[in-house]
Amino acid sequence: MSAIAPTPRTTLVRRPERGTHERAVVNAILDEALICHVGFVMDGQPFVLPTTHARIDDRLYVHGSAGGRMLRTLRQAIPVCVTVTLLDGLVLARSAFHHSMNYRSVLILGAAREVREEAEKRRAFCALVDHVVAGRSGEVRGASDLELKATSVLCLPIEEASAKVRTGPPLDDEEDYTLPHWAGVIPLALQAQTALADSRLPAGIPVPASVARYRRPGR
Amino acid sequence: MSAIAPTPRTTLVRRPERGTHERAVVNAILDEALICHVGFVMDGQPFVLPTTHARIDDRLYVHGSAGGRMLRTLRQAIPVCVTVTLLDGLVLARSAFHHSMNYRSVLILGAAREVREEAEKRRAFCALVDHVVAGRSGEVRGASDLELKATSVLCLPIEEASAKVRTGPPLDDEEDYTLPHWAGVIPLALQAQTALADSRLPAGIPVPASVARYRRPGR
Numbered sequence: 078m079s080a081i082a083p084t085p086r087t088t089l090v091r092r093p094e095r096g097t098h099e100r101a102v103v104n105a106i107l108d109e110a111l112i113c114h115v116g117f118v119m120d121g122q123p124f125v126l127p128t129t130h131a132r133i134d135d136r137l138y139v140h141g142s143a144g145g146r147m148l149r150t151l152r153q154a155i156p157v158c159v160t161v162t163l164l165d166g167l168v169l170a171r172s173a174f175h176h177s178m179n180y181r182s183v184l185i186l187g188a189a190r191e192v193r194e195e196a197e198k199r200r201a202f203c204a205l206v207d208h209v210v211a212g213r214s215g216e217v218r219g220a221s222d223l224e225l226k227a228t229s230v231l232c233l234p235i236e237e238a239s240a241k242v243r244t245g246p247p248l249d250d251e252e253d254y255t256l257p258h259w260a261g262v263i264p265l266a267l268q269a270q271t272a273l274a275d276s277r278l279p280a281g282i283p284v285p286a287s288v289a290r291y292r293r294p295g296r
Numbered sequence: 297m298s299a300i301a302p303t304p305r306t307t308l309v310r311r312p313e314r315g316t317h318e319r320a321v322v323n324a325i326l327d328e329a330l331i332c333h334v335g336f337v338m339d340g341q342p343f344v345l346p347t348t349h350a351r352i353d354d355r356l357y358v359h360g361s362a363g364g365r366m367l368r369t370l371r372q373a374i375p376v377c378v379t380v381t382l383l384d385g386l387v388l389a390r391s392a393f394h395h396s397m398n399y400r401s402v403l404i405l406g407a408a409r410e411v412r413e414e415a416e417k418r419r420a421f422c423a424l425v426d427h428v429v430a431g432r433s434g435e436v437r438g439a440s441d442l443e444l445k446a447t448s449v450l451c452l453p454i455e456e457a458s459a460k461v462r463t464g465p466p467l468d469d470e471e472d473y474t475l476p477h478w479a480g481v482i483p484l485a486l487q488a489q490t491a492l493a494d495s496r497l498p499a500g501i502p503v504p505a506s507v508a509r510y511r512r513p514g515r
Contacts, residue, residue, distance in 0.1 A: 089366075173438055210388075218391040219391075228393070263489070272482045276465065
């Protein structure tokens with residue numbers, strides 16, 4: 078699979094060995110993460126807001142209310158940074174200094190455009206729902222024209238982007254390996270628990286397989 | 297407990313009922329989250345980077361390498377936005393439009409200052425380690441003077457901040473409640489798994505209670 082062209086802005090200054098521009102790595106992180114953090118600037122002040130996203134090919138779609146502050150601002154095609162982070166473990170070293178985390182993150186820079194064409198907007202809207210639970214958009218009432226209008230969908234090309242990944246055990250200073258302190262990793266996993274049916278659900282509606290079998294990707 | 301004074305920048309435009317400025321709510325979210333996303337601007341481009349944080353009273357400490365891009369930039373006391381998000385569940389509605397997530401997030405705006413005073417820096421450094429595993433800083437080799445110098449610690453006062461919380465079942469349009477589509481919530485929880493000892497750990501070093509009993513807060 079191809080690599081994304083590195084730029085000075087997406088090249089790691091420190092620990093370059095943790096960085097990659099491989100599209101397969103970037104895509105896998107974007108697809109696993111349930112939320113992203115969108116950064117943008119208003120009157121010189123950066124804002125970072127969490128929201129949901131979905132990827133179609135080399136494009137990231139982000140959605141929000143048409144009336145919300147973020148979407149009203151981003152619609153102007155201003156520079157944006159979308160960051161996605163998956164936390165995989167706590168890295169406990171023999172020294173306080175070398176404590177760390179195992180994680181996988183992606184950073185995308187660019188300008189977002191508002192999706193106005195209806196077919197693309199519907200496709201992105203379905204992708205956003207299916208990103209949460211695969212197949213879900215086919216199991217519920219689809220968006221009406223009015224609902225589609227009330228939603229803003231932004232598209233950010235995944236052109237200037239990089240991933241950063243830390244895995245493995247703590248890396249202590251060589252002379253610290255004889256210290257009598259325990260060291261290792263506490264793995265972390267975001268896990269789905271048993272689905273709770275809405276209390277207003279009429280009797281006799283079964284839990285669909287997409288929900289009953291819902292699992293987060295294992296590490 | 298006191299409330300943080302709202303400002304136009306921390307007042308929700310949409311769904312104000314989900315927002316709060318209560319310090320107890322803001323603090324609980326900051327304390328539970330293992331990482332934050334730091335937003336800052338360089339040459340007009342926003343950057344959003346994940347990092348670890350710790351709170352002491354009404355101050356948030358963020359740390360990074362003294363040579364890293366983020367710390368070198370933030371040291372200039374430029375405007376920053378720190379956002380913390382905890383994901384609690386997937387909200388599956390009867391309509392695609394009303395799909396949502398249950399989450400708790402905090403947004404802090406301000407300018408960070410670099411911590412230069414050694415006693416405060418050591419205190420913050422220990423808090424950053426203990427934020428990951430309570431009591432950990434007392435169980436490992438403390439930071440040397442050189443290590444402390446190699447680390448930058450930034451302090452952001454929690455003065456302009458707000459929390460946003462969504463909980464509970466999906467909220468469908470009234471006429472959709474009779475639809476034959478399953479609706480409910482899939483709860484999500486970040487869970488700690490059994491700790492993995494470093495392969496270079498000498499024999500006979502027991503797992504400390506802080507690690508063996510490590511649990512993420514339950515919801």
